[in-house]
């Protein structure tokens with residue numbers, strides 16, 4: 001793992017964020033995440049203005065690891081870098097985007113769930129993959145089965161992760177960190193429930209810490 005991946009692993013969870021109003025919400029959301037001990041965010045390009053959200057979060061919290069999610073094009077990689085983003089997450093394994101990120105020196109976590117994906121990721125020299133969609137693809141059982149032929153990878157399971165199954169994932173040595181939207185749902189953000197988001201983050205960090213003991 002590189003330094004950024006190690007830091008993400010230490011934090012243990014990665015909030016997956018969709019912001020419809022970055023000008024209003026990006027700063028207070030970043031405040032809430034950092035206050036909860038989760039200074040990391042995957043800001044998805046599913047909402048227009050993702051690059052603005054990345055910029056606002058990164059500028060207001062230079063210590064925070066802000067990256068982009070649901071990146072579908074190399075142009076979005078450029079937008080991420082220009083906005084101060086430190087990593088890129090893609091839903092699937094797109095070789096062109098992986099190579100582009102490697103050229104640009106930005107860490108990429110491509111979504112992988114099959115032996116074919118893992119094999120391609122191995123050839124690309126990757127070390128940490130997003131395992132997406134985690135629960136729907138077989139969850140921890142599948143992650144462990146995949147680790148038999150591919151022990152060189154750590155994964156970030158994302159998709160269906162919640163406070164209920166976080167400990168199970170976090171306890172496995174194959175897991176780098178767990179991604180999820182449960183602590184940053186559209187409802188929490190729309191309601192400006194920043195304290196609740198901070199509490200969910202604190203609880204998540206605690207669960208991961210306990211599970212790794």
Ligand code: 3PG
Nearest residue numbers: 016158159160180181182
């Ligand atoms: C993602 O894009 O990574 C997922 O949609 C997040 O999945 P979740 O909403 O089930 O946490």
